[in-house]
Amino acid sequence: MPTIDEVLNRIDANQSAALDRLFELLKIPSVSTDPHYKADCARAAQWLVDELNRIGFQASVRPTEGHPMVVAHAKATRPDAPHVLFYGHYDVQPADPLELWETEPFAPRIVDTPTGRQIVARGASDDKGQLMLFVEACRAYMETGGLPCHVTILFEGEEECGSSSLPAFLAANKKELSADIALVCDTNMWDRQTPAITTMLRGLVYEEVIIRAATRDLHSGMFGGPAANPIRVLGKVIAGLHDDAGRVTIPGFYDGVEELPEDVARQWGELKFDPRKFLAEVGLSVPAGEAGRTVLEQIWARPTCEANGIIGGYTGEGAKTVLPAEARAKISFRLVGRHNPEKIVQAFHAYVRSAIPDDCRVEFLSHGASPAIVLPFTSEVLTRARRALHQEWDREPALVGSGGSIPIVGQFKTDLGLDALMVGFALENDKIHSPNEKYELTSFHKGARSWARILTALAV
Amino acid sequence: MPTIDEVLNRIDANQSAALDRLFELLKIPSVSTDPHYKADCARAAQWLVDELNRIGFQASVRPTEGHPMVVAHAKATRPDAPHVLFYGHYDVQPADPLELWETEPFAPRIVDTPTGRQIVARGASDDKGQLMLFVEACRAYMETGGLPCHVTILFEGEEECGSSSLPAFLAANKKELSADIALVCDTNMWDRQTPAITTMLRGLVYEEVIIRAATRDLHSGMFGGPAANPIRVLGKVIAGLHDDAGRVTIPGFYDGVEELPEDVARQWGELKFDPRKFLAEVGLSVPAGEAGRTVLEQIWARPTCEANGIIGGYTGEGAKTVLPAEARAKISFRLVGRHNPEKIVQAFHAYVRSAIPDDCRVEFLSHGASPAIVLPFTSEVLTRARRALHQEWDREPALVGSGGSIPIVGQFKTDLGLDALMVGFALENDKIHSPNEKYELTSFHKGARSWARILTALAV
Numbered sequence: 001m002p003t004i005d006e007v008l009n010r011i012d013a014n015q016s017a018a019l020d021r022l023f024e025l026l027k028i029p030s031v032s033t034d035p036h037y038k039a040d041c042a043r044a045a046q047w048l049v050d051e052l053n054r055i056g057f058q059a060s061v062r063p064t065e066g067h068p069m070v071v072a073h074a075k076a077t078r079p080d081a082p083h084v085l086f087y088g089h090y091d092v093q094p095a096d097p098l099e100l101w102e103t104e105p106f107a108p109r110i111v112d113t114p115t116g117r118q119i120v121a122r123g124a125s126d127d128k129g130q131l132m133l134f135v136e137a138c139r140a141y142m143e144t145g146g147l148p149c150h151v152t153i154l155f156e157g158e159e160e161c162g163s164s165s166l167p168a169f170l171a172a173n174k175k176e177l178s179a180d181i182a183l184v185c186d187t188n189m190w191d192r193q194t195p196a197i198t199t200m201l202r203g204l205v206y207e208e209v210i211i212r213a214a215t216r217d218l219h220s221g222m223f224g225g226p227a228a229n230p231i232r233v234l235g236k237v238i239a240g241l242h243d244d245a246g247r248v249t250i251p252g253f254y255d256g257v258e259e260l261p262e263d264v265a266r267q268w269g270e271l272k273f274d275p276r277k278f279l280a281e282v283g284l285s286v287p288a289g290e291a292g293r294t295v296l297e298q299i300w301a302r303p304t305c306e307a308n309g310i311i312g313g314y315t316g317e318g319a320k321t322v323l324p325a326e327a328r329a330k331i332s333f334r335l336v337g338r339h340n341p342e343k344i345v346q347a348f349h350a351y352v353r354s355a356i357p358d359d360c361r362v363e364f365l366s367h368g369a370s371p372a373i374v375l376p377f378t379s380e381v382l383t384r385a386r387r388a389l390h391q392e393w394d395r396e397p398a399l400v401g402s403g404g405s406i407p408i409v410g411q412f413k414t415d416l417g418l419d420a421l422m423v424g425f426a427l428e429n430d431k432i433h434s435p436n437e438k439y440e441l442t443s444f445h446k447g448a449r450s451w452a453r454i455l456t457a458l459a460v
Numbered sequence: 461m462p463t464i465d466e467v468l469n470r471i472d473a474n475q476s477a478a479l480d481r482l483f484e485l486l487k488i489p490s491v492s493t494d495p496h497y498k499a500d501c502a503r504a505a506q507w508l509v510d511e512l513n514r515i516g517f518q519a520s521v522r523p524t525e526g527h528p529m530v531v532a533h534a535k536a537t538r539p540d541a542p543h544v545l546f547y548g549h550y551d552v553q554p555a556d557p558l559e560l561w562e563t564e565p566f567a568p569r570i571v572d573t574p575t576g577r578q579i580v581a582r583g584a585s586d587d588k589g590q591l592m593l594f595v596e597a598c599r600a601y602m603e604t605g606g607l608p609c610h611v612t613i614l615f616e617g618e619e620e621c622g623s624s625s626l627p628a629f630l631a632a633n634k635k636e637l638s639a640d641i642a643l644v645c646d647t648n649m650w651d652r653q654t655p656a657i658t659t660m661l662r663g664l665v666y667e668e669v670i671i672r673a674a675t676r677d678l679h680s681g682m683f684g685g686p687a688a689n690p691i692r693v694l695g696k697v698i699a700g701l702h703d704d705a706g707r708v709t710i711p712g713f714y715d716g717v718e719e720l721p722e723d724v725a726r727q728w729g730e731l732k733f734d735p736r737k738f739l740a741e742v743g744l745s746v747p748a749g750e751a752g753r754t755v756l757e758q759i760w761a762r763p764t765c766e767a768n769g770i771i772g773g774y775t776g777e778g779a780k781t782v783l784p785a786e787a788r789a790k791i792s793f794r795l796v797g798r799h800n801p802e803k804i805v806q807a808f809h810a811y812v813r814s815a816i817p818d819d820c821r822v823e824f825l826s827h828g829a830s831p832a833i834v835l836p837f838t839s840e841v842l843t844r845a846r847r848a849l850h851q852e853w854d855r856e857p858a859l860v861g862s863g864g865s866i867p868i869v870g871q872f873k874t875d876l877g878l879d880a881l882m883v884g885f886a887l888e889n890d891k892i893h894s895p896n897e898k899y900e901l902t903s904f905h906k907g908a909r910s911w912a913r914i915l916t917a918l919a920v
Contacts, residue, residue: 033778093780100676161778202681206779215743216560219893221662221864224766224794225749225758226739231698231767231789238695279686283675286819289685298685306684307691308782309773314790318493318621319666319827320553321792321864322768322893329691330774332781334684359746367779404681404781433679433782 001077002144007452010140015445018136019110019119021051022444025090025128026108026121032067032091033161041067041157044090048155051135056142057153062173064165067091067157071176074138077146081459085152085179085418087408088131088186089159092123093433100435110441115192117441126432129439130185130424130447131155137451148459152179156408159186162206162368163407170415181381181458182412183451187424189443190271190398195389195450197382198422200300200401201409203335203372205344206308208365209237209352210328217313218323228359230327231312237355238329241305245291248305248333250351256338260301264377268296271398281429300401304334330367334403341369370407373420381421381458388457389423392450423454461537462604467912470600475905478596479570479579481511482904485550485588486568486581492527492551493621501527501617504550508615511595516602517613522633524625527551527617531636534598537606541919545612545639545878547868548591548646549619552583553893560895570901575652577901586892589899590645590884590907591615597911608919612639616868619646622666622828623867630875641841641918642872643911647884649903650731650858655849655910657842658882660760660861661869663795663832665804666768668825669697669812670788677773678783688819690787691772697815698789701765705751708765708793710811716798720761724837728756731858741889760861764794790827794863801829830867833880841881841918848913849883852906883914 011018030044031037045061045068052059052072059072070090095105103109108121119129134153141147154177158165170177190196213228243249260268275295279285289298298304312327314320333344345366352362375382377399389397402422412418425447431437471478490504491497505521505528512519512532519532530550555565563569568581579589594613601607614637618625630637650656673688703709720728735755739745749758758764772787774780793804805826812822835842837859849857862882872878885907891897 033780034776094774094776096776097677160780204681204781206781208779213744216891217557217894218742219864220764220766220768220792221664221794221862222759222888222892223742224764224792224863225753225762226735226747226755227742227744228746228748229766231770232702234770235695235698235767238692239699242692275686282678282683282687284673284687284819286688286817287686288688288817288819293685295686299682302685304680304684306680306689306783307695307773308680308780309775309784310691310694310787311771311775313767313769314554315769315771316494316554316556319668319790319792320493320620320768320893321664321666323766324769327770328775330779332680332684332779334681357746357748359744359748402681403684404679428682431676432682433780434677 001146001148002141004453004456006144007140008449010144011136011448011452014136014140018132018448019444022119022129022132023108025132026123027106029106030091030157031094032158034094041091045070045155045157048090052153055139064169066165069157069169070153070155072153074142074147074151076148076150076459081149082181083150083152083179084181084183084458085154085177086134086183087154087156088134089127089156090131091157091160092126092128093160095122097435102436111438118438119441119444120436120438122437124437124439125426125430126437127159127186129444130426133425133444133447134185134451136448137455140452141455148455152177166408166411167415170411174416177416179418182418182420184406184409184420184422185424186406187402187422188426188428190400192427193393194395195393195397196400197385197389197397198402199375199377199399201373201406201422202403203339203341203370203410204407205333205335205341205369206330206367207332207345207348208328208330208367210326210363211356212326212361213359214323214325217325220321220323223323227323228357229323230360231324233356233360234310234312234327234329237352238307240355246289248303250347252343252347253303255343256340257303258337260297267399271296299403301336303336303339306332308332336372339372341371345369368407370410373409373413375419379419381419384457385421385423385454388453389450392446392453423450425450461606461608462601464913464916466604467600468909470604471596471908471912474596474600478592478908479904482579482589482592483568485592486583487566489566490551490617491554492618494554498527501551505530505615505617508550512613515599524629526625529617529629530613530615532613534602534607534611536608536610536919541609542641543610543612543639544641544643544918545614545637546594546643547614547616548594549587549616550591551617551620552586552588553620555582557895562896571898578898579901579904580896580898582897584897584899585886585890586897587619587646589904590886593885593904593907594643594645594911596908597915600912601915608915612637626868626871627875630871634876637876639878642878642880644866644869644880644882645884646866647862647882648886648888650860652887653853654855655853655857656860657845657849657857658862659835659837659859661833661866661882662863663799663801663830663870664867665793665795665801665829666790666827667792667805667808668788668790668827670786670823671816672786672821673819674783674785677785680781680783683783687783688817689783690820691784693816693820694770694772694787694789697812698767700815706749708763710807712803712807713763716800717763718797720757727859759863761796763796763799766792768792796832799832801831805829828867830870833869833873835879839879841879844917845881845883845914848917849910852910852913883910885910
């Protein structure tokens with residue numbers, strides 16, 4: 001087995017070629033939620049398989065009913081080494097609104113900024129940049145003598161659209177995917193200098209609600225007044241989801257939501273975090289969530305309900321005097337603690353049914369449901385990873401929560417019995433899911449070195 | 461001057477050719493609200509000018525900053541004859557949603573139904589079919605000896621998108637457009653056998669409201685909770701526009717709105733009207749307007765506020781976990797009595813500003829504002845028109861209100877000092893503004909005969 005310095009030196013020497021490889025992957029528009037990009041998703045999966053096989057993995061594309069999985073295996077030099085299962089996703093969010101991108105979203109480029117160089121492209125941060133760090137760390141080990149851990153890699157192609165093929169795939173391949181610990185890379189650093197390990201993740205329930213009234217679009221002069229208007233009904237449904245203190249009104253919504261333990265609350269209080277700055281960076285100034293909760297609590301430890309999209313009636317230029325036959329909204333919930341996703345879905349449906357007039361019908365489409373997840377502060381894996389990150393970054397990593405859900409982590413826990421170590425090198429301002437998404441070149445370089453150190457730390 | 465029977469016989473003889481002419485006009489997709497169809501609007505205007513010149517009018521296309529006007533003049537055989545100003549509009553509503561049309565919206569066809577033959581196309585009823593009736597009536601007079609009234613025709617191309625060029629055009633051409641009475645054709649029959657004269661029209665204020673919060677789209681996991689969500693804010697704005705009794709909550713909204721005079725209320729009570737049937741025809745069963753008001757009152761004599769369109773966030777297939785930077789809605793008001801459009805606009809803006817949090821900004825776009833209008837029941841013109849319609853249809857015409865506004869009628873009153881006689885032959889189920897719009901062949905034939913009779917009645 002190579003020394004850690006040999007591996008780190010190899011990562012440094014490989015940087016330029018590593019960047020070329022990442023760019024190749026970023027050029028593939030693997031937008032999973034839009035069927036138009038189906039072939040591109042398949043192409044991204046095949047590119048990863050080819051790359052992993054080239055390094056020395058046994059990698060293959062594994063078809064599903066949706067976009068394919070990538071699975072790869074490589075042995076450690078020591079047979080009794082621990083076994084890690086690394087997870088990432090090669091699919092990306094839609095690039096729209098396209099007109100707000102400064103350059104093409106799928107034509108990656110390096111941009112010089114006062115704080116350093118950045119990689120700009122859809123997926124640069126979420127999640128292609130992040131997952132390639134681990135691939136490059138493995139490459140460095142394999143080029144210098146071999147891996148310190150047995151490694152299984154699972155790359156998914158449906159993370160951004162509900163991971164609908166994942167449960168069946170995990171169930172069908174439970175044995176092949178068995179390991180001692182899962183490594184998940186889809187998270188942030190605390191700040192530009194401070195690495196972070198994410199120990200709490202909010203879950204997600206994503207529902208679409210369609211309100212229908214008349215059997216056809218109506219003229220708002222002829223029918224305005226006596227005819228039910230689905231947009232008004234939907235407005236009432238959305239307005240009724242929260243009370244004036246920002247709390248969700250759905251009966252039972254806070255069942256299973258616990259107050260933060262004192263020691264965690266204390267640690268979060270000590271983190272340097274400026275809620276005004278957090279909001280000011282996106283042009284806001286007034287915290288809009290639950291009254292009486294800090295912003296960190298709101299995004300890491302409190303459940304939410306948000307409207308993510310709405311459409312109904314005439315939305316083109318100018319005026320059309322129409323009462324539409326239907327209106328629809330996408331409504332999502334962030335879950336925490338022991339929130340039960342199924343119960344949230346049922347309670348939401350019951351709330352909507354109770355809020356609409358007799359003359360309206362409602363249809364629901366489900367776009368995913370996953371529970372929240374917590375990694376115990378006392379775990380041995382966490383201790384080793386903290387030490388490895390400290391060595392690379394020369395400061396103690398922050399132990400944080402994350403507002404965004406990573407469904408796979410819940411699935412690993414329930415289906416494979418695996419805890420997950422969540423380490424990622426994205427920054428809060430990476431504009432993931434937004435125009436001009438970027439990833440720091442520092443993250444790309446020191447992130448690969450960090451994963452190399454973690455693999456050694458876990459194996460000792 | 462020809463006898464009325466000579467003119468009616470000529471209309472009968474011209475029917476087949478008249479239908480061919482209407483089809484030519486219906487084939488032109490003159491959608492005024494969408495800039496994409498600008499050339500088609502110009503083409504429709506030119507087609508009408510050519511047609512009117514062929515009959516013997518002095519007709520011309522008159523450019524505006526928007527779509528052009530058509531103006532045409534023809535003298536009566538008697539110099540001291542009364543002078544009528546006939547108004548119609550050649551522009552049509554967008555055809556979307558296209559997938560709900562059984563055939564192409566701009567490929568007119570005749571459909572046989574159990575209740576008679578129908579012309580199916582966008583604009584068949586609103587307003588190309590209706591305006592061609594008057595053109596055909598004039599043609600029959602001019603082919604048989606001459607007109608009984610001096611006739612000026614004004615065809616507009618922006619009725620469906622706010623008539624923004626109209627006020628300046630009326631002001632600049634006030635003398636040329638002077639007349640004794642305006643004839644407006646954009647209204648309905650009471651039912652298939654009963655003609656109607658519309659004596660009350662609701663006005664219209666049409667506003668677009670854009671709510672903006674963050675400077676960019678946000679990830680709903682990273683920011684869900686503390687960041688203001690424009691869709692939720694807009695939902696609250698829309699939900700707050702009405703109280704539980706269906707009354708509009710905007711302060712001052714009911715200023716200038718009067719109760720119906722007793723005699724009018726009595727006449728409406730005697731009209732055969734089944735609110736259940738009215739709603740059932742569009743798949744509804746529960747009147748949704750102001751509590752304690754009949755459906756006829758709600759659509760003819762009461763003001764309303766409706767949402768006509770809404771859009772924000774991700775509206776494509778599947779899920780996107782986004783908090784959008786903005787959301788927008790089109791909100792319109794129907795005005796009655798002496799409602800002041802400007803005051804309604806101001807009151808609406810004030811309401812929205814008061815309803816949004818400090819962190820949000822609001823922008824308004826105005827898409828038109830016109831007052832309500834009332835024609836006195838005692839007017840001589842009304843008496844003569846009633847007699848003419850009685851002769852053609854063999855029953856007394858209903859004197860009705862209309863929920864839809866016709867901005868021109870208010871403009872004629874304020875800018876030209878003209879009352880308007882509103883007679884039209886559309887039916888409630890013509891699906892105007894909706895897919896599969898149609899116009900009854902009976903309306904097309906007896907409507908032209910009706911206008912011929914009205915011209916004679918006004919001249920006697």
